[in-house]
Amino acid sequence: MTTPGTERDRAQIVAAKKERQASRIAEAASAGIKVLLVKVLLLGIVDAISVYALFVLFMKQDWLVFSLVLLVTIVVNWVYFRVKGLPAKYLTPGLIFLLIFQIFVVGYSGYIAFTNYGTGHNSNKEDAVNSLILSSQERVPDSPSYALTVLEQAGAYSFLVTDPDGEISVGNPDSPLTEVNNAETDASGQAIGLPGYTALNFAEIVNNQEAIAALAVPVSDDPNDGSLRTPDGSAAYLYLSDLVYDEAAGTMTDASTGVVYTEDPSQGSFVAEDGADLQPGWKVEVGLANFAKAFGTDSIRGPLISVTLWTFAFAFLSVATTFALGLFLAIVFNDLRMRGRNVYRVVMILPYAFPAFLSALVWAGMLNPQFGFINQVLFGGAEIPWLTNEWLAKFSIIFVNLWLGFPYMFLVCTGALQSIPGELQEAATVDGARPWQVFRLIKLPLLLVSVSPLLIASFAFNFNNFNLIYMLTNGGPRDVTAGVNVGATDILISMVYKVAFVGANRDYGLASAFSILIFVLVALVSIISFRQTKALEELN
Amino acid sequence: MATTTIAAPSGTDYIPVKHPFNFGRWFRATGWRHLVGAVMVIFSAFPLLYVLSASLHPGGTLITANGLFSQIDIGSYVTLFNLPQQPYAAWYGNTLLIGGITSAGTVFLGALAAYSFSRMRFVGRRAGLLMLVLVQMFPQLLAVVAIFLLLNGISDIFPAIGLDTQIGLIMVYLGGALGVNTYLMYGFFNTIPASIDEAAKLDGAGHARIFFTIILRLVAPILAVVGLLSFVGTTNEFVIASIVLITPEKQTLAVGLYQFVSQEFSSNYSVFAAGAVLAALPVMALFLWLQKYIVGGLTAGSVK
Numbered sequence: 001m002t003t004p005g006t007e008r009d010r011a012q013i014v015a016a017k018k019e020r021q022a023s024r025i026a027e028a029a030s031a032g033i034k035v036l037l038v039k040v041l042l043l044g045i046v047d048a049i050s051v052y053a054l055f056v057l058f059m060k061q062d063w064l065v066f067s068l069v070l071l072v073t074i075v076v077n078w079v080y081f082r083v084k085g086l087p088a089k090y091l092t093p094g095l096i097f098l099l100i101f102q103i104f105v106v107g108y109s110g111y112i113a114f115t116n117y118g119t120g121h122n123s124n125k126e127d128a129v130n131s132l133i134l135s136s137q138e139r140v141p142d143s144p145s146y147a148l149t150v151l152e153q154a155g156a157y158s159f160l161v162t163d164p165d166g167e168i169s170v171g172n173p174d175s176p177l178t179e180v181n182n183a184e185t186d187a188s189g190q191a192i193g194l195p196g197y198t199a200l201n202f203a204e205i206v207n208n209q210e211a212i213a214a215l216a217v218p219v220s221d222d223p224n225d226g227s228l229r230t231p232d233g234s235a236a237y238l239y240l241s242d243l244v245y246d247e248a249a250g251t252m253t254d255a256s257t258g259v260v261y262t263e264d265p266s267q268g269s270f271v272a273e274d275g276a277d278l279q280p281g282w283k284v285e286v287g288l289a290n291f292a293k294a295f296g297t298d299s300i301r302g303p304l305i306s307v308t309l310w311t312f313a314f315a316f317l318s319v320a321t322t323f324a325l326g327l328f329l330a331i332v333f334n335d336l337r338m339r340g341r342n343v344y345r346v347v348m349i350l351p352y353a354f355p356a357f358l359s360a361l362v363w364a365g366m367l368n369p370q371f372g373f374i375n376q377v378l379f380g381g382a383e384i385p386w387l388t389n390e391w392l393a394k395f396s397i398i399f400v401n402l403w404l405g406f407p408y409m410f411l412v413c414t415g416a417l418q419s420i421p422g423e424l425q426e427a428a429t430v431d432g433a434r435p436w437q438v439f440r441l442i443k444l445p446l447l448l449v450s451v452s453p454l455l456i457a458s459f460a461f462n463f464n465n466f467n468l469i470y471m472l473t474n475g476g477p478r479d480v481t482a483g484v485n486v487g488a489t490d491i492l493i494s495m496v497y498k499v500a501f502v503g504a505n506r507d508y509g510l511a512s513a514f515s516i517l518i519f520v521l522v523a524l525v526s527i528i529s530f531r532q533t534k535a536l537e538e539l540n
Numbered sequence: 541m542a543t544t545t546i547a548a549p550s551g552t553d554y555i556p557v558k559h560p561f562n563f564g565r566w567f568r569a570t571g572w573r574h575l576v577g578a579v580m581v582i583f584s585a586f587p588l589l590y591v592l593s594a595s596l597h598p599g600g601t602l603i604t605a606n607g608l609f610s611q612i613d614i615g616s617y618v619t620l621f622n623l624p625q626q627p628y629a630a631w632y633g634n635t636l637l638i639g640g641i642t643s644a645g646t647v648f649l650g651a652l653a654a655y656s657f658s659r660m661r662f663v664g665r666r667a668g669l670l671m672l673v674l675v676q677m678f679p680q681l682l683a684v685v686a687i688f689l690l691l692n693g694i695s696d697i698f699p700a701i702g703l704d705t706q707i708g709l710i711m712v713y714l715g716g717a718l719g720v721n722t723y724l725m726y727g728f729f730n731t732i733p734a735s736i737d738e739a740a741k742l743d744g745a746g747h748a749r750i751f752f753t754i755i756l757r758l759v760a761p762i763l764a765v766v767g768l769l770s771f772v773g774t775t776n777e778f779v780i781a782s783i784v785l786i787t788p789e790k791q792t793l794a795v796g797l798y799q800f801v802s803q804e805f806s807s808n809y810s811v812f813a814a815g816a817v818l819a820a821l822p823v824m825a826l827f828l829w830l831q832k833y834i835v836g837g838l839t840a841g842s843v844k
Contacts, residue, residue: 035746035748053697053698056697056698057697060696060697062697065697086656086660086747087656087660087662087665090652090653090655090656090660090751091652091653091656091668093649093652094649094650094652094653094717094718094722095653095718097649097711097714097715097717097718098675098715098717098718098719100690100715101680101687101690101711101712101714101715101716102675102678102680102683102715102716102719103675104690105680105683105686105687105690105715106678106682106683106686108683108686108689108690109682109683109685109686112685112686112689117689329576329580332573332576332577333573333577335570335573337569337570338570338573338574339570340574340577344577344580344581346828346831347580347581347584347585348580348581348584349827349828349831350584350585350588350824351584351587351588352827353823353824353827353828354588354820354823354824355772355775355776355794355819355820355823356776357776357778357794357797357798358591358797358816358819358820359587361797361798361801361812361816362587362590362591362813362816363587364805365594365602365605365805365806365809366587366590368602368805368806370603370806371601371602371603371606371806372602373590373605373606376603376606377606403583403584403587407584460677464679464681464682466681466778466779467776467778467779470778471778471798474802493681493682493779496682496684496685497684497779500684500685500688501688501782501783508685508688508689511685512685512686515682515683515684515685515686518682519678519682522677522678522682523677523678525677526674526677
């Protein structure tokens with residue numbers, strides 16, 4: 001027995017189903033054959049690229065990345081081939097880039113901060129062992145000479161050698177020597193060519209001398225067996241390493257001095273008993289070592305604290321000075337009686353329109369102590385160290401940033417002032433308020449309401465204003481007592497850049513640990529500011 | 541506002557009283573404002589005139605640049621394009637290319653996302669918007685080390701889009717496309733009445749047709765602002781470009797000019813100045829041309 005209620009429900013469900021069907025048909029009918037073709041074509045390109053990537057990853061046996069690429073490909077195809085899920089079709093392209101290059105990299109920074117990634121610890125252990133053995137190789141005295149023909153195939157060189165016993169083998173730096181029996185030989189039984197390869201003639205050898213002299217072809221799979229090298233391109237000799245690697249024991253022994261270097265998995269290198277280690281090592285996870293180094297070493301902790309304080313001071317002073325000047329100018333030029341306001345306005349926007357990195361370099365020239373315009377012309381040849389004295393450099397940075405930033409605040413404040421209703425001022429004047437009182441008690445509070453989100457954004461921007469610092473002072477003057485390359489005007493982000501990319505000793509792990517610190521600070525600042533402005537509550 | 545007290549009542553034969561010119565009163569009312577204006581004009585424009593004059597001084601160094609406009613010659617501009625180690629023309633082309641593709645891609649990806657947030661209702665919509673606002677607070681350059689190592693890893697698989705390729709750099713920039721701009725666009729999309737979409741839907745247009753042929757045209761001003769801000773931002777970007785692009789022929793103006801001037805700061809100055817003037821021209825022209833739109837867009841987001 002059915003009640004009328006459920007019958008009505010059923011009727012509604014049928015009607016809804018029909019409606020959905022109708023809208024689906026309408027949607028499908030409106031999408032022309034051209035749209036479908038474009039869609040299939042674009043997806044085809046994406047899939048072709050993915051299949052290629054999957055193939056390469058399969059050959060490299062990199063299963064983690066393989067499964068990630070596979071997953072993304074499947075998700076993309078699923079999103080675009082199903083009928084429902086319209087929002088996903090619009091969001092997916094942007095989200096893929098966002099997830100990889102903005103969100104994944106943050107997590108990846110977190111991982112790198114726990115490794116010793118950097119100069120000397122770039123790769124895995126196998127590469128480190130090979131490179132150690134190769135770099136310490138020397139020619140074995142009175143070693144036999146192998147008759148050599150240098151072969152070329154697809155831009156890569158191989159050695160075709162005939163050993164003193166007359167046996168012929170071929171090999172290249174990536175694959176050890178293997179015996180061949182189809183080589184072409186000359187009258188004396190020496191190999192001179194191999195099918196599929198081109199033999200280099202004398203002129204070609206001379207032209208590529210450096211590349212050929214750098215080749216080292218391993219004799220066998222065991223790196224301890226040494227490799228063949230050639231000084232002249234016509235004969236190869238056996239080179240053996242001073243270092244002997246014992247894989248089972250995990251040791252590297254220097255045959256000439258007898259020192260045993262033992263593998264240390266916590267450091268990612270071979271270490272002797274006296275503490276000396278062999279370079280290069282390999283990348284290992286080191287736990288909190290980078291954070292311990294940053295906060296525990298005096299020579300790094302001191303600079304880190306002063307850099308952090310200066311970062312906050314710089315960001316705050318930048319906002320305060322540019323806002324003060326911008327607001328002052330907005331009030332001065334917000335008078336309808338004044339003529340030529342537009343001319344002033346356009347000229348004052350110029351610093352904002354000029355590319356920021358160039359502005360900093362131009363000012364660096366003008367503030368140059370020996371030759372700059374400021375010292376030579378304005379101060380009559382005085383050598384004032386604008387960019388090399390700790391405090392003057394800080395002042396110069398704030399000053400140049402004022403030049404860069406006041407037009408923005410001027411524009412913003414002008415807009416905000418003009419949106420304050422004129423009646424408020426009239427009412428206050430009628431009530432007997434003086435101009436200063438009108439400004440302080442009525443205009444300023446109203447203005448702050450509308451510009452405070454922009455002030456927070458400006459603070460966040462200046463917190464990471466790398467270009468200005470790096471182009472103007474390069475972070476200098478340098479703090480010579482610090483354990484890392486850091487100077488008096490460095491902010492956190494320029495310190496990260498210098499530790500990771502400037503100079504011979506790059507330390508990605510430590511730089512990432514600093515990055516994590518910036519993330520935490522920025523997160524704290526945003527939490528506090530969003531609480532204050534309630535900007536998030538207005539989202540709908 | 542103070543002038544309202546002497547406003548003429550309409551309909552009467554009011555003849556304004558001609559005050560004799562009084563300097564003191566003029567100065568107190570608007571004169572001092574012109575004084576402030578003059579100071580600010582010098583402050584704002586002087587560095588730009590300085591770099592222009594330095595660029596016109598042939599073979600000039602930092603010290604000769606101090607004699608403003610004492611000599612006018614385009615020799616430095618000619619030198620600039622014939623430097624053996626510094627392919628300035630290539631840098632210029634690269635900057636325009638990378639900036640152009642990045643801003644077009646940013647506009648497109650941002651508009652797609654803004655359309656779905658503005659016109660569709662789905663699970664996770666509010667969370668998605670919140671996430672975009674939060675992501676804005678963390679600029680990409682904070683993760684510069686990870687970006688470098690990620691591209692280094694991609695190079696092993698796909699050398700064509702890894703380190704030292706412009707495609708790789710553009711991909712990284714597109715990662716920041718949604719974070720900064722979607723929220724700006726979302727607000728503008730919301731001001732277009734939804735009844736327009738509905739009318740088009742009744743006439744049989746599908747979602748793609750509505751988006752590409754109707755909405756995109758109506759939101760053109762915000763697309764221009766986002767495109768321009770993204771172009772200017774890309775032109776100014778140094779950190780990521782400097783670690784991704786290694787070969788001089790592939791570098792952008794920011795990377796190339798910085799390395800050029802930092803090698804021999806004072807002796808190369810006039811050639812650098814010529815490069816700076818040319819580099820600034822397209823950005824400044826775009827900026828002054830689209831000034832009106834930008835000022836509107838500024839109050840909604842971007843900072844400098």
